Amino acid sequence: MFNNQLQNQSQSVKKHKIDLPPKKQLIFSIICFVVAFSIGIGISRIIVAVNGNGENTENIAKSETAENTPEKVEEGPENQEKTDAELEEELSKKEEDLKKAKAEEEKKTTPAPASGNCTESFGNLMLINPVFTVTTNFVSQRESQLIDLTATYGIRENKSTNGTPRMLPEAAGHLNDMLNAYKAYAKQTTGHDHEMQTRSCFRSRGTSCGRLCFATGTTDHHTGLTCDLIDPVYGTELNTDLYANHPEWQWLKANSYKYGFIDRFPEEWAGSSMSEPVNITEDGSTGLFETWHYRYVGIDAATEIATGKYNNGAYDSLEHYLKATGRINSLTSGKCI
Ligand SMILES: [Zn+2]
Numbered sequence: 001m002f003n004n005q006l007q008n009q010s011q012s013v014k015k016h017k018i019d020l021p022p023k024k025q026l027i028f029s030i031i032c033f034v035v036a037f038s039i040g041i042g043i044s045r046i047i048v049a050v051n052g053n054g055e056n057t058e059n060i061a062k063s064e065t066a067e068n069t070p071e072k073v074e075e076g077p078e079n080q081e082k083t084d085a086e087l088e089e090e091l092s093k094k095e096e097d098l099k100k101a102k103a104e105e106e107k108k109t110t111p112a113p114a115s116g117n118c119t120e121s122f123g124n125l126m127l128i129n130p131v132f133t134v135t136t137n138f139v140s141q142r143e144s145q146l147i148d149l150t151a152t153y154g155i156r157e158n159k160s161t162n163g164t165p166r167m168l169p170e171a172a173g174h175l176n177d178m179l180n181a182y183k184a185y186a187k188q189t190t191g192h193d194h195e196m197q198t199r200s201c202f203r204s205r206g207t208s209c210g211r212l213c214f215a216t217g218t219t220d221h222h223t224g225l226t227c228d229l230i231d232p233v234y235g236t237e238l239n240t241d242l243y244a245n246h247p248e249w250q251w252l253k254a255n256s257y258k259y260g261f262i263d264r265f266p267e268e269w270a271g272s273s274m275s276e277p278v279n280i281t282e283d284g285s286t287g288l289f290e291t292w293h294y295r296y297v298g299i300d301a302a303t304e305i306a307t308g309k310y311n312n313g314a315y316d317s318l319e320h321y322l323k324a325t326g327r328i329n330s331l332t333s334g335k336c337i
Pocket residue numbers: 221227228290292293
């Protein structure tokens with residue numbers, strides 16, 4: 001049965017083929033051939049086109065490479081070298097800046113070494129004490145810049161063994177003005193002639209141990225900006241209590257800033273005790289009380305110190321002032337900012 005059906009179908013196919021007239025069969029065959037041929041050509045063209053594009057792309061790439069490579073070869077390395085050179089330059093500049101910043105930082109934070117004192121660049125505000133010390137070279141150099149107060153202004157030294165009183169020129173001129181003002185005030189108030197004298201100004205060496213020891217390199221007297229003062233009318237020795245109680249001396253403390261001088265070691269900044277070693281503290285205590293020790297710092301700074309700009313209106317110490325104004329970081333370890 002199944003076989004019969006297949007046979008029928010096969011016969012119908014055969015019949016279908018057979019049923020076409022010979023002309024139509026020919027036309028059909030031609031159409032089939034043409035279609036097949038066209039498809040073949042089309043496919044081959046596509047293949048060629050695809051291959052061709054590939055080749056073109058390659059060629060373009062090759063030609064681009066060929067054209068550009070020499071430029072790239074020539075330009076490329078040059079650009080690379082330039083960039084490298086610039087980078088290197090930039091890098092070395094940055095390294096240099098970093099080194100400078102580091103050196104600056106070290107300069108600011110390193111304690112004053114034995115060979116130098118970071119306050120040497122402070123000019124009239126330079127600090128010398130047992131913490132901020134100077135070398136003998138500094139002392140010698142400073143000594144060469146001094147002028148003779150007696151020869152220049154007629155200011156006399158009270159103690160002959162101290163030698164000639166000497167100071168830096170600017171300070172000396174202001175000291176002369178201040179002492180003349182003192183004489184005028186004293187004469188006016190007491191009716192007597194007062195001749196203020198020095199009792200040691202610049203010192204090239206430290207002091208032997210008497211009241212207190214000051215080793216060479218540790219005393220304010222190395223600055224060339226300082227003089228101990230004495231009014232012979234009140235005796236021949238420096239005496240804190242005696243001087244502190246004289247109205248003329250009080251006038252000196254109250255008015256010296258107008259001439260650029262300060263009371264270098266006022267009682268209010270002496271600290272709890274005057275003893276060895278001199279007790280300099282972070283809060284600005286000097287460890288000393290000396291009514292006779294006047295120090296030139298310049299009129300502007302002296303005014304700020306005397307009027308207590310950084311000390312709630314009360315007389316300042318040089319140490320506290322330098323720290324309060326951001327010049328010194330640590331008073332006990334000798335560090336500038
Ligand atoms: Zn002194």
